[in-house]
Amino acid sequence: MAGLEVKVHNLSLKNPVLTASGTFGYGEEFDDFIDVNALGGIIVKATTSRHRDGNPYPRMAETPMGMLNAVGLQNKGVDHFVDYIYPKLLKYNNCVIANVSDSTIEGYVEVAEKLNHLDHIRAIELNISCPNVKEGGMAFGTSCPSAIAVTRAVRKVYDKTLIVKLSPNVTSIAEIAVAVESAGADAISLINTLLGMAIDAEKRRPVLSTITGGLSGPAIKPVALRMVWQVSKAVKIPVIGIGGITTAVDAIEFMLAGASAIQVGTANFIDPTATVKIIAGIEDYMQRHGISDVKDLIGGLMV
Amino acid sequence: MKKFILDLKILSNNRLNHNHNLLELTSDSPLPPMVPGQFAEVRVDGSATTFLRRPFSIHRIDKAANTMHLLIKSVGDGTRNISNLEKGALLNVMFPLGKGFTLKQNEEVLLVGGGCGVAPLYFLADQLHRKGNKVSVLIGGRSAGDILLANEYRSFGNVYISTEDGTLGEKGMVTSHSLLKPEKLPFSVIYCCGPDGMMKAVAHIAESRGIECEVSLENTMACGMGACLCCVVETHKGNQCVCTEGPVFNSRRLKGWTAEAEVGCSLDK
Ligand SMILES: Cc1cc2nc3c(=O)[nH]c(=O)nc-3n(C[C@H](O)[C@H](O)[C@H](O)COP(=O)(O)OP(=O)(O)OC[C@H]3O[C@@H](n4cnc5c(N)ncnc54)[C@H](O)[C@@H]3O)c2cc1C
Ligand SMILES: Cc1cc2nc3c(=O)[nH]c(=O)nc-3n(C[C@H](O)[C@H](O)[C@H](O)COP(=O)(O)O)c2cc1C
Ligand code: FES
Numbered sequence: 001m002a003g004l005e006v007k008v009h010n011l012s013l014k015n016p017v018l019t020a021s022g023t024f025g026y027g028e029e030f031d032d033f034i035d036v037n038a039l040g041g042i043i044v045k046a047t048t049s050r051h052r053d054g055n056p057y058p059r060m061a062e063t064p065m066g067m068l069n070a071v072g073l074q075n076k077g078v079d080h081f082v083d084y085i086y087p088k089l090l091k092y093n094n095c096v097i098a099n100v101s102d103s104t105i106e107g108y109v110e111v112a113e114k115l116n117h118l119d120h121i122r123a124i125e126l127n128i129s130c131p132n133v134k135e136g137g138m139a140f141g142t143s144c145p146s147a148i149a150v151t152r153a154v155r156k157v158y159d160k161t162l163i164v165k166l167s168p169n170v171t172s173i174a175e176i177a178v179a180v181e182s183a184g185a186d187a188i189s190l191i192n193t194l195l196g197m198a199i200d201a202e203k204r205r206p207v208l209s210t211i212t213g214g215l216s217g218p219a220i221k222p223v224a225l226r227m228v229w230q231v232s233k234a235v236k237i238p239v240i241g242i243g244g245i246t247t248a249v250d251a252i253e254f255m256l257a258g259a260s261a262i263q264v265g266t267a268n269f270i271d272p273t274a275t276v277k278i279i280a281g282i283e284d285y286m287q288r289h290g291i292s293d294v295k296d297l298i299g300g301l302m303v
Numbered sequence: 304m305k306k307f308i309l310d311l312k313i314l315s316n317n318r319l320n321h322n323h324n325l326l327e328l329t330s331d332s333p334l335p336p337m338v339p340g341q342f343a344e345v346r347v348d349g350s351a352t353t354f355l356r357r358p359f360s361i362h363r364i365d366k367a368a369n370t371m372h373l374l375i376k377s378v379g380d381g382t383r384n385i386s387n388l389e390k391g392a393l394l395n396v397m398f399p400l401g402k403g404f405t406l407k408q409n410e411e412v413l414l415v416g417g418g419c420g421v422a423p424l425y426f427l428a429d430q431l432h433r434k435g436n437k438v439s440v441l442i443g444g445r446s447a448g449d450i451l452l453a454n455e456y457r458s459f460g461n462v463y464i465s466t467e468d469g470t471l472g473e474k475g476m477v478t479s480h481s482l483l484k485p486e487k488l489p490f491s492v493i494y495c496c497g498p499d500g501m502m503k504a505v506a507h508i509a510e511s512r513g514i515e516c517e518v519s520l521e522n523t524m525a526c527g528m529g530a531c532l533c534c535v536v537e538t539h540k541g542n543q544c545v546c547t548e549g550p551v552f553n554s555r556r557l558k559g560w561t562a563e564a565e566v567g568c569s570l571d572k
Contacts, residue, residue, distance in 0.1 A: 025530040032306040045532075053542055060525050060533035062355050067525055071532045074542060217354065269526035270346065270356060272397070273308065 002286045003293040004279070006040070008238045008260050009161045009186035011095055011122055013040035016255065016294060017279050020242050020265030021045055021099035021125060021165075022071065023216075026085055027092055033272040038279065040261060041095030043125055044085075047115070048100075049107035051077040061198035061207040066217030066244070067266060068196050070210040073101050078111045082118065090120055097163070101127040105153045112158040123160055126151065126185075129167030129192035141167035141192075144179040155184035163240065166190040166231070168220075173227045174234035181235045188231060189240035189263065191224045217266040218244040225257055232258025232299060246274060248281020255297040306400060306528065307335050310393040314370060316386070320448050322377045323419065324386040325362070328394060329370045337361050339427035340403030340519055340551040343373065344527035345385060346395040353381040358524050358546075360423035360496075361399060374451070376419040400527050401550050404494055404517050409435040413490040415505050417443045417477055417497025421451055423519055424496055432459040439463065439490070443477030443501070446470050478504040488512050495519070506554035510561040516554040520545045 004015035019027075021043045027036045036042060054074025061068040075081070081098070089096050098121050102108045108126065115121050128141035128150055140146045151164055164180040166173060168191035177188055193214025198207040224243020232239045241259030245251050246267040254262045267274040286294060311328040318324050344356035362374040377383045388394065404427055412431055416424045421442055431438050438460030444450045447470035456462045464472025465480045473480050478501065495505045496519040509516035522534040522545040529547035536545050537558040543549070554560045 022532075023526075023530060029529045033308065054532065054535070057535050057537070057542075058523060059535065060523055060531070062353075062525075064352070065354055067355065069525070069531065069533055074532050074535070266525075269531060270354070271308075272526075272528065272530075 002283045002291070003295070004283065006260050006295055006298070008163075008240060009123075011041075011161050013095055013261055015040040015279050015282070016259075016261040017251065017275050017282075018095075018097070018240065018261055018263045019043055019268065019275060020263040021127065023265040023268050026088065027096075028088060030268070030272050034276045036092055037094050039094055039275050041097055041122075042092060043097040043099055043263065044089070045075060046073050046099045046101040046127055047075055047078050047081045047111055048073055048102050049078055049110045051075070051080070056209040058207060058209055059213075061213065063196070063198060063215065063217075064219060066215055066219030067269075068198050068208060068213035068215050069193070070208045070213035072210070078114050082114055086118055086120070095122050096120055097123045097125055099125045099127050099165070100154070105150050108150055109153050109157055112154045116158050116160065121160075123163055123186075124154075124158060125163040125165050125189055126154055127165050127192065128180075129165050129169075141165075141176065142170050144175060147176050148179050148183040151180045151183035151185055161186045163187040163189050165192055165242075166227075167192050168223060168227055168243075169195050174230045177231040177235050181237050185237060187238045187240060187260075188235060189242055190231060191220070191227055191243045194220050194223065216244070218246055220244050221250060225253060228254055228259050229257040229301070245278070248278045248285055251278050251282060252285055252297060255294070256299070256301040258299045258301070260295075260298050304338075304341075304399055305335065306397065308395065308397045311371075311396050313388055313390055313392045313394060315390055316388060318386075319374075319451055323451055324375045324377070325452075326373045326375060326385070326388070326394075327370055328373065328396070329368075334364065334366075334369055334371055335399060337364055337371070337399040337426075338403035339406070339430050340423050340517075341399040341401050342423075342527070342550060343396045343398035344400060344524075345373075346397075347381045347384050348395070350380050350384040353384065355525055356397065356527060357381045357385070358400075358521075358527055360519070360550075361426055362422050363425045363429065372425075374419065374422040374425075397527065401546055402548065404519075404551050405492070405553075406430055406434055407436055407492055410491040411437040411489050412439070413482075413488075413493045414438065414440045415443075415477060415493060415495045415497070415501075416440070417501040418449065419451075420495075420497030420501070420519075422496070424494070425452065425455065427494055428456055428459040439482070441465070441477060441480055441482055443467075443480070443497070444471075476504075477501060478508060483508055486512070488514060490514055492517065502554075503560055506557075506560050509554065516561075517551050518554050518557075518560075519550045520552060521550065
């Protein structure tokens, strides 16, 4: 039996496969297709301090091996999350992680404080990297001082595992990673979407209502892999790899580059069973390579 | 309704005109229960330019034969690829998705379809007919060649046709068909599917006569199952996902649909 368990700070995950925020709803959307409890954990969609309607339609453009989105953090706010969504998440006995977003430091702190009391939310992932909101979001994740400020402020009010999710839309990802590590992050996840754009040439108009949006899917995998590798060399805290992961081999590549766990995002849209197939594929890889503990893959790249 | 992902086998693929195909699909296991207005997300294999699944309405089902049909209009690489599949090929389909039409019983109802918008109406007409409704179907297109499967609806009720160039049925747009002229219309509900402009115009006519109107929206989708929030439409209760709250909506729920719509939009829009 292959040992699939991994640790991210003090979270024990039964396997390294998590779901990426905003691509897996609140889990229940996938109940018809998979046993959600078979996953290492789920990261549910972003929660902000107040209700957000998100951006106008159209919010999506298909691109070569990927897609652009401009959802804009649509959610009903943290109070609604606590009262109505949290109770539904109790049926999942794996690691349930909330994704926290906002446009002000006070907003991030308010959400983190309220989630701190929820026993079943084992960690929060601080989204300082969303390209789809006018103010805040990505702005925090694109400069060291602001990334430090928001991480520090949340650290003060949040006692459990604090994961900070980085934006790839920066010149030096390692610098930002080191900054949030110094500010008290317990783990880092990356990457969020890459800022991109799509144009409808026939209509001479942008496809998205917001003109620009976030690129995800296999198209961004090489960029994500490079950044995970750079960051895992630069920090001591665990790294969670995200970006275009569709198959078990993709997941293993991220682990070899230094990731302790991985998240599956856009792939869920095309195959809602992608996550469980990836877990099975990792076991298969381990068997073929005579590896008994998946942790042996972490940072196992030979250069 | 429980959703499934199945590899369905193509039993037949008939070209109806230069850009429409009718695919008949079956499965080794019994097809799941479905209602008119629901849709399926089809994976497109072997097309380098098609990344996401493609949504299509359930066009018709035959429980006894364990078959379902999709009506596909070729508009891009994904639909062209599917339309070129041959008998025996497998299609990976996620279905049934979304919420369908409200099925009336023993009433008089009108179905309006424009262009490829007739896709969900066959299944709907069939079910409404079985439920004892008096069914009328009004189909519009640019030209005679665009009017698909009109005869197939005759077993369910009266069929009316309009074409913009007058090559079949009344000349003009669906919305100016004489059937819709009277101040008092006998229908308790109008079901409508087609281009947004046409549906808005039909919703406006329904509203002005005090009739319920259900429309089926075709917003671009990424997941088709409520996971991404990409497909929203503005309703009086805020943004709602077309893939889970729809694709069928009562037009009164949609912001700006019943009041501001212009009557008489071209099918080109
Ligand atoms: C709920 C739902 C039900 C649908 N039912 C049917 C159906 O029964 N039969 C059918 O033929 N089509 C149906 N459609 C539309 C169909 O999904 C699109 O035509 C298809 O996704 C286009 O894929 P493609 O790869 O061929 O084209 P693409 O290469 O993706 O696009 C080619 C062109 O088609 C246009 N296009 C893309 N998506 C849509 C869309 N959703 N509506 C209108 N134009 C579009 C693009 O703007 C572009 O100009 C439905 C859509 C939805 C959301
Ligand atoms: C439709 C959509 C919505 C997303 N929403 C969020 C979000 O709310 N919070 C967040 O941190 N990341 C969000 N993301 C980013 C993903 O979690 C992930 O970082 C990114 O998509 C890259 O991974 P992928 O290529 O596997 O999709 C979203 C991505 C998509 C496609
Ligand atoms: S298409 Fe993803 S939520 Fe509707």
